Each structure stands twice: as structure tokens, then as C-alpha cells.
Amino acid sequence: MTQPQKSQPQSTDRIIIFDTTLRDGEQSPGVALNHSQKLEIAHQLARLGVDVIEAGFPIASPGDLEGVSRIAREVRGPIITGLARAGKADIEAAARAVEAAGKPRIHTFIATSPIHMAKKLNLEPDAVVERAVQAVTLARSFVDDVEFSAEDATRSDWDFLSRIFKATVEAGATTINVPDTVGYTTPDEMRKLFAFLKAELPAHVILSSHCHDDLGMAVANSIAAAEGGARQIECTINGIGERAGNASLEEIVMAFHTRADHYGYTTGIQTRELYRSSRMISRLSGMPVQPNKAIVGDNAFAHESGIHQDGVIKARETYEIMNAELVGREAAVLVMGKHSGRAAFRKALTDLGYADMPDDKVQHLFGRFKDLADRKGQIFSDDLRALVDSRSDVPQTFSLEGFQITSGMNMTPVAFVRLQTPDGPIDATAHGDGPVEAAFGAINKITGLSPTLESYRIQAVTQGGDALGEVSVSARHGETLLHGLGVATDVVEASARAWIRIQNMIVAGMGAERRQGEFAPGRI
Template identity: 50%
Template sequence: MKEIIKIFDTTLRDGEQSPGASMNIEEKVRLAVQLEKLGVDIIEAGFAASSPGDFEAIREISKVLSKSCVCSLARAMEKDIEAAANATQGAKFRRIHTFIATSPIHMKYKLKLSPNDVVKKAVDSVKYAKTLVDDVEFSCEDACRSDIGFLKEILSSVIEAGATTLNIPDTVGYRLPNEIANTIKELHDFIGNRAILSIHCHNDLGLAVANSLEAIKNGARQIECTINGLGERAGNSALEEIVMILKTRNDLFNNFEVNINTKEIYSTSKLVSDITGIRPQPNKAIVGKNAFAHESGIHQDGMLKHRETYEIISPIDIGIELDSTLVLGKHSGRAAFKDKAVSLGFVLNDNEINNAFDKFKALCDSKKEIFDDDLREILGEEVTHIPQVFSLDVIQVSICSSGKFCAAISIIKDGVEYSDSALGNGAVDCILKSIDRISGIKGLLKDYKVEAVTSGRDALAKVVVKVEFEPNKPALIGHGLDIDTMSATAKAYIGALNSYLSMKDLITSKEGTMLLERI
């Protein structure tokens, strides 16, 4: 009988720590639902004590998931553990993941605690967490630079305190595969079946996936990873790479299996990219834009004769239906559109379907060919339930005789149209200034990306912006979609503004204030 390797996804927690990858509550819930559809065993939904936004996101995620375990990170502190327990209270399956650093450098310079004090804090935190939930995970931060004897001491102590999963993070991505193999084997031999051994590898030296695989070979039965390898610094182990290696190299890993539905990998990767605005590099394994592209004449010849000559993974295995990318048209009906939406993984109510169908019809008048990726973008706009305080009505951009650009914009708020204009050094500059004048809220553009959704001159333009509305606060992401790039730019900036207003209401609310005081 094959052993199950549990997939612990931390895209919503560690992945969000990537610079610029912050997500709002609505986006986190949407991604959590997709991760459950992917088959992830444990979803680390956030760090409940870090902010009211994280607390609320974990609480909302706990309400909607029915299969995946919802986990919150917590420092080895009672207030963190209590916040984690409260945030996950509504989950069908829940876990508290508490941690403390164990390496000499961390204990001396960061914690300023003796090894004995660290063991005591670890034991006390696990004991307290165990009074609140049944499933407790304990992590030794910077474990791979810790003394192996001390690791055995603290792990044995937290097992007795009630920890059921023990995580060994290579926090700074320092270790080589053979070193990880030796560490995990020694710890596994010591722990036996008293707890599940887990590994959490960072990619600072590009070895996160290789190290995770060595951990599996030597006793780890839980892998902590993220979609697209997202994460702070160089990122984490990429879920899609680990899963597809286990599947493709079944000759070496035939004793193991995972609960992942690989046909949802591409959709999940794309959703993470869309939400965060961070796209994998084109040559990224499994989900990169060029992962299944063949340009060399020799390769193309081999592919035409037999695909397996140069393709060890079929695109279909991860959910890319290459033979059905061209779909629907201006004469397609609502029923066919709804059926296609379902096949692409979208569950929308009648009102959302109607709105998306109207956008689809309008797009058909501007584009000759409608592709799956066009439809994904249109449908994706409808599943975003951020309160639309402002919405774009009309935009006109022109060049003045002075060489400056001028934008005249009309925006709708509460059914009322507001208009204004502004000069700028470029088209984007004057558009943003016009919106600032109308809304009365000034934003600082931190990042701006534009890309064609599909090929061709009539391709939809997708704009992703990151905007800072308050000094020293996280920049918020906005998305805009339109045939016209400037209209897409205005929509993206307004989207970021709406996200800011939505999050601002939470933070300044009575409930948010009480939460801040509690944590």
C-alpha cells in the first residue's frame, strides 16, 4: 500500500510574504477554494495575530472549506495561539502551527534566550495550543542550521506536549540535498512513528524542490510548498514541481502518492499569478509560458512524429487543453457560455453569468477570435466581490500642443457621474491624476504591468498595478481588462482604490479595532 505524502500549501501565508504579493480577503478566500479543489491537504491560510486582515481572511476561509484542513501560523506566544484558534474556529478541520527558532545564531541574537528557555517556551506553547485544537504542528525555525542533538531534545519534548506534526524548515535555503537527506533520516530514525515529519525548504540556492524530494526519500511525509514557488526572497518549494516529479518519476517514487488533482495545477497557477500580479518566468518548469513550447527544428520534427520524443509531461496532465483553446463566438448563446464557464472551473450565480455574458458579447464585437484565456479573464472579474465604490464610465486621453498628455475621465459612484481632467507627463500619469482628483484620494504607483491576454492585434490588454495609498502600508493590487490599454489602466487603478477603501473600512471598524487591541 502506498504512503500518502501530505501537501501543506503556504501560498496564503509564506507566499504572500513575497514583496508586492499581498492579497485582500476576497482574493484569499477565492484562492483557498481553488486550493481545496486542487486537493491540498492542509492550507496555511495566514498568520492570524499579524493583522486584522489576516485574522478575517482565515475566519472567512474556515467558513467555506469542507475538505482541506485550515491552518494558522502562531509564534510560541499565548496571544498568537489564541488568535489562531479563534480565527480557525469555524473550520471543519483545523490546525495551529506554532514555531520558535532553534539555531544558535537565532537563539543568541534574535530571541536572546538560552536553549533551555527555548525548549520551555516550545513545550508551553504546544501544551496551550493542544487545549484549543486537536491538531498541532510545531516548527523549529532555522532547523537546518541547528544542532542535531538539540533538535532531538526539543522535538521529543513537544511530542510529549502533544504535537502531532514536526516541521524542519531550511529557513534560509542553506543546505544541499545530501545534507537534508542525512538530517531527515537521523530525525526520522529518532522520532519513529511518534509524529509526522515535515520539511519546509526555501529556494535561496535553487535547491528547494531537490531538498524536498530528498526529505521524502528519508522519512518526511508532509511537504510545505507554494504555488509557482512563491515566497519571500527566492521563494519556496514549488508545489507543481514536486507533485509532477512524483507523478512523472513514479519509477523512483512508486511507494508514494499525493491527493492532488493535477488537472487543476494550471488553473491554480494562473489564479495566483492574476491575484498577485507576479507571473512565473517563461521558462519556469511545469507552469511557465514556454514549458510546453518547442522552437528548435529538431525538437519540432520529433514532436510531430511522436510527442514523447521531447515531452515527458502532457499539457493535459496539468489542465491545459491545447486542442480546445478557440471557443465560442458572437453567435454563441447564454447556455453555451455558462457551460463553458463551468468547464473552466467558475461557479457563478445568474447575475454574475449575465454580467460576464454581456462583456463577452461586447468583446465579440471587437475581436475576431475568443480564446479560453479571454474567457478566464472576463469570468475572473465577476468572482471578485470587493465593493465597487467607484467604477469607470468614460475615458479620453489626448496629447496637448505643449507635449503634455491630458486625460478626461468620468467615474460612477452611487449611481452619480463625476468628471474631471488632468495633465500629466504621459498617458498613465494623467489618467491616475484624474482619478485622484475625482476620488479625493491620492495613490502612489509602485508597479505597473501590461500584457496581452492572447495573441493578435486585437488581444485584450490586462493591466496590473500596485498602489500605495498610505505611507508605510502595503501596496494594493488592482486589475484592469479592456481592448484599450488606457481603459484597462484606469480600471486597474480604480480596482486598487476600491480594495483600499474595502480594507480601510475593516481596519477602522469597531471589530478590527478590538482585534488589534486583543493581539
């Protein structure tokens, strides 16, 4: 039998992680972070262990300059840099902004592709080289650490790139960044471009990649750049950034970590801080993370289908290539839904405290679970509890015969309820703050029981104007917590059914201390 080839690590080099969440990430349409938010993020990036924080574009606005300055003053550990066009005012602003940093860097750039030079800058290639050299020379008069980027490098002529990079290195640039500004390149092209530049430039120069995700290849292109010789990767948390975003930091880092056997590269990232960083960026930027996003999405460590759940229960590694804890998340979760199987159902019941349930009961409940899952999609713990507690073996001491609700604006809701009881039909009327509370009050009057409502959840389980509403209610009676589920097209009816079910369980003595009332257990 043919076995997959065991990989050999290509290199054990340390990759510099350059985080540009606060600069390119903030260029995401609609995102604007204030100073204190930027500072909070910068502190988290330092905890995460990034090597470089690009804190902003100081010439962009007085606020951006002040934001970068505060980070430079207050955040220690990473190199702090600010972006600057190849011009005096930009570079002076960047120099002012990073001057208080423990490790300051100025990052200057100019475009090198034919289209950018001709149409945007309106400059001849010679003039672009001259401007780049002047910019780096000026930046070096302020700091020792200068990065030069050739914007739109991947659509530039390779010999021209070599020329401008050699000139800027000569002028004092220590890091040379090769951006795929419009997300156009491919992994193979990137690998070859970096190998070419590595051969062209002096060995002390750090080559850097900066990839955009227009074709969904930013992470693959960044990794290919490393394979070609890049030792700095520019990226953002959650991959946020201009247009389709930048290469995602967490994906690159976890690819290196998980496939250390193949790549061998190391980073200084504290992987357990990844999830927290992602949540923070999502919260402060207002950009939600898609559920299926690798590493940090809600579903990244969730299993819904029965075959996978069964595998994970038997051995986690069957369907997981990394530990959720390793990226700072809770252990993998089994999501219960219509694709779940018996193994996961049994485990969910065990986790909820029903480990001793006999097999025939589990089988019976599993059928009802599938019916419910068909109607409502995801099944939560409360639903499962309600399913268990609402077993059809609960005697129907009370059942709903009918009800009528009067409610409206500026009037107290009133419920009229009729229940079938062992003594025949009984009616009651009650007021409440809302129609559901009024209905519960009327039911309590008839049963003589008044459990304390602990939680109430309502959810549409089908779609359309006649959607079924499912109400899941938890109530305490004495020391016992009981759960009831009611489904109906009318939400008050669904609520009443859930509440009556709880009362039937109390009467059936399902662990409850009964109140004094007319329905003694012996009469049921």
C-alpha cells in the same frame, strides 16, 4: 550496450501536501491579498486537492485573523491552519481564527539555530525548549492537531533538534516541521537529517519539510526530505514566498507523478487543476510566472527548434516527459521562429488550412519564412497567413508611389496617397480618425475597392531608432478573408503596403467577389 538502470519505487506512501501560498507565499515582497482574494484562492486550493491550507498568520493583523476565520468557516475538505509564534497571544489568535474549521490545526514555531536563539530571540536553548513546550501545550488545549516547527532547523544542532522535537511531541505535537528557513541545506544533508529524526522520534509523528529557494534547491531538498522520511511537504503555488520563494508545489507533485517509477509516492493533488491554480495566484498576487518555469511557464510545453519540432510531430514523447493536458494546459505548441524546420512549417501550414499546398510552393515560402523570422523572432499564425497570401505571384496591379500625412493634436488626420495603377499614377486624399485610417481611405478611393478591416497588428521587427515596423492586416471582402503584410521603417507606409497587397489580391480574384470598378480582371 549499457542500459539505464530501471528504478525501483522507494515507497508507496501518501505525501501530505501542505500549501502555504496564503501565508509564506503572501510574505513575498509586495504581495498583499484581500479577504475575498484569499477566499477565492483557498477554494481553488481545495479543488486542487491540497491536504492542508495555511491560511495566514492571525496575530499579524485583524485583517489576517478575519481572512483565516473566513476560510475556516467557508472552505471544507483540507485542514485549515494558522501560524503562531510560541506565545500566548499568537496561539489564542490562531485558535480563534481556525475554530470554525471542519479540520482545524494550530501551527506554532520557534527558532532553534544558535544564531537565531542568541541574536534574535535572546534566549538560552533551555528557555527555547521551555517556550516551545508551553506553546504546544497551550495549542493542544484548543485543538487536537498541532504542528510544531523549529525555525532555521537546517542550521541547528541535530541533537538539540532531537531534544526539542521529543519534548514538543511529548507535549502533544502531532506534526514536526523541519524548515530550511534560509534555503541553506543540500539534498544529501536533508535526506540524512530526516533519516536521523525519523529514527529519533516516535513512529506516529508526521515529519514535514519546508524549504526555501535561496540556492535554487527548494524542490530538490523537499524531495530529498521525503526520501529521508518526511511525509508532509510544505510548498506554494508558483513557488512564491519570502525572498527567493518556497518549494514549488506543482514541481514537487509532477516530479512524484512523472517519476512514480522511481519515487512511488502518491499525493491527493488533482493535477489538471495545477495550471488554473498557477494562473490564479499569478493574477491575484501580481507576480508573473517566468516563461521558462517548469510545469506552468508559458514555454514549459512549447517547442521552437526544428529538430525538436520534427521529433514531437513524429512522436510527442521524443521531447515531452508529460502531457500538457495532465496539468490542465492546452496540448504542446510548436512555436514558429528562426530555429524552426520544414516539418514544423509544413504542419503549421496544414493547421492553417493549406494542407494541399504543393511542395515547391512550401519550399519557396519556407525561405521567405526564415527571412521574416530572422527579422522578427516569433512568427504567429497571422504572419504565416499573410506570408501565404502575400506570395510574390500576386500581380502588382497597384503599387505605392508616395504618400504624405498631416496629423497632430486637435486636428483631423489627412492622407495624400499616390498609387501607380494600370492607368498611370493616380492621387487621392482622405480624412480619417487616425493617419492609418486616412491612408486606407485614400487607397480605397483610388482602387474603388473597400474591404472591411477585420484585424490590424503592428510590431517592431528590429531594434533601434530605425526599427522596421511590420503591419499585419486582415480584411474581409465578400465572403473571403484576406491577409496582407507590410514592412517599412514608417508604420503608415507599412500599413499602406499591407492594405495595397490586400487590394491586389482582390483584383487578382483570389477568391474574392469583386466590386464594380474600373479595373476589370481582363485588364490586369
